[in-house]
Amino acid sequence: MVSLLLDGLRTTFSPGIFPFLVIGVTGGIVIGALPGLTATMGVAVLLPLTFGMESTPALVLLAGIYIGAIYGGSISAILLKTPGTPAAAATVLDGYELARKGEAARALSVSAIASFTGGMVSTVMLITISPILANFALRFGAPEYFALAVFGLSIIASISGKSPVKGLLAGMFGLLISTVGLDPVTSFPRFTFGEMNLFNGFAIIPVLIGLFALAEAFVQMEKIFEPSHAIETNFKRGMISLKETIALMPTMIKCALIGTFIGSIPGAGADIAAFVSYNEARRSSKNGSEFGTGCLEGIAAPEAGNNGVTGGAMVPLLTLGVPGDAVTAILLGALIIQGLQPGPLLFTKNADIVYGLFASLFVGNILMLIIGLLGVRLFCRVVELPKRFIIPVIITLSMVGAYSMNNSIFDMWVCVAFGVIGYIMQKADMPSSPIILAVILGPMAESNLRRAVLMYEGSYSFLWTRPIGVVFLALAALSLYSSYRRAHSS
């Protein structure tokens, strides 16, 4: 295996491959950072360009975009309160708060280091124990997915900011809109009012862009002639120190493992991993009460978690031939179009490609760290730009992003509608993140609950007879309890 990896490294640094990795990672960071353009979109849009390429550079380019974009989403989350991708929605909570204190450079450097750690740990896990992870992931049936979704929903309590009731209301609203579309069991249209575009429900991307990017742009528009974003007043240029990095290591490694694990479960991706990581870091931290006010751990946890998914999501792709998340679903298509057989046969028939991919994940993560840290100063300049330039750009990108996910004008209207909803919520001091969490997890909870009931022929005994499910339900109870205690002690 070591010699295969060394061969892979040699391939990665060859002149026919390395430039594609650099382009992929850099392009991915830019795509991720631009509000409205996501990792999934970046990979989907560039997929056709790879058809004429050799297999290895094509995969390296797409994998580079994937890891770059998952990290890049945090840049706009921190600086503009606008997550560039759904995976960075949890990073807003502490990242933006820290930036507002003038410590944007510290926030950005934590994010780069945590993303790097997440990516490296998950790549190591991918190379060493992917068969074990894959076998464990296969044990996830409908009851386990349902329990995982319930656990995820319990996190609403810990991301609701000052008022749990408002967070709960937002979460309920999110669950309500997640019921729009064809019924997952009978295919009967619900709340669609005959609108065909709603048959698949509200697409998550336009909802996210509306609630965060557009709503924030609307709020900032009120103060458009003030000099610039609120951040710059006492701007500090320093990044985090080595000592702080070492102190954050345990959190980052733990969250990287959470991300790898969630990534390896088909159907659960970086967005869920980021929230679960944030929640776990907060629960186990000594300074849990500082979360949400701009603490380093609150940035490190979701960023290590979401980049942990990048390696994890490759596990089912490479061992089972099924995608681990939305991005690897497109990578699967790329493999097929390249004439490769995803799944275990890839290791025996095309080991050079697999190990080339592994090596390029390592190198890609290192490139991401270097670009991320070198770019901190440059990124910070964004907030020094006058608002009257930034806001039109954000609105334009938002509309492009809402449209381009599915080439849909309808989605642009969805985005505008949620922009208005998000604006009203900000005015009412209601948190938006619970809506996103509910829109991601609501369909997962519903369809898996109903699947599980069908499997058990009408019985609900799966709630207490499936060990993995019981663990997640217990974690959900624990998560609610610790949020309750925190609310009462403060």
Added chain:
Amino acid sequence: MKKAALVLALASLIFGNAAFAADFPAKNIRLLVPFAAGGGTDAVARALAASAEKHLGQPVVVMNKAGGSGAVGMTEGAMAKADGYTVTMVTREIAWLPQMGLAQITPDNFDLLALINEDPAIMLVRPDSKFASVKDVLEAAKAAPGSVKFGSTAKPNFYLLALELNQKVKFNQIPYNGAAEAIPALMGGHVDFTMVNPGEAISQIKAGQLKPLGVASDVRMAGLPEVPTMTEQGYPIVTGTWRGLALPKGTPADVKAVLADAFQKAASEKEFTGFMNGRTLGIRFMKSEEFKTFVDNDVKALTDIVEEVKKQQ
């Protein structure tokens, strides 16, 4: 009077186009795919587009427009300007979505251009399953109706309904979102069997992670010659899916002829056939008229099944 004016306007439009047909195509041709990038329909479309460019002398740009089991993209394709610059990849969904009330368009809203691909359904179990043949699966379901769990890639599932109505059996259908979810559910032992298109599970079949029990076709598949048909095993069940090309209704005949010719050549191009064979995707080409009869027959064949689905809703 108004009607006459409209006819006149339409006629001038059509003949106006005809005057330009000699230069057709003068710009990019858009191939609308009603499913997301990276899926099976997308793969077929992209491979075909690449081969068709040579014969059309213009780029063929694939545009994905997913949603509503294909209804969103196919509706847009039917409503597009009938100038030949928008070609839609239609799938078997067009035969049943309208009957289910899930799409406002029907095959009659299209000028059907050509059938490209047809795939049978294949029955799969885990290698350690207690079921070793199609017979075992059906016997178990007959002995205890509703006890055998079927991992369904979509609801309604016409493969399962074909099996159930033909054999008068009842399975416990567990609905998933596509093969990407149903296949891991089967591998993990959460359901007892599934039926998908061979191309969707070929990786797992070749790796020995899933075992094929029978093909729902009259003849064995070239890519999996060792797998017997269901008919051979005494169960005459023939079902599957198909994909073809269609134009908006009213596309000028000469434009249609140019496209038909180019796509027919593309479908027999070595690159395309090599790609399809490599992915165990079946090639079945039919010209416009034949394809129309084929679709009409499929719509009729699905009518009873759709009635059954509506009863279950």
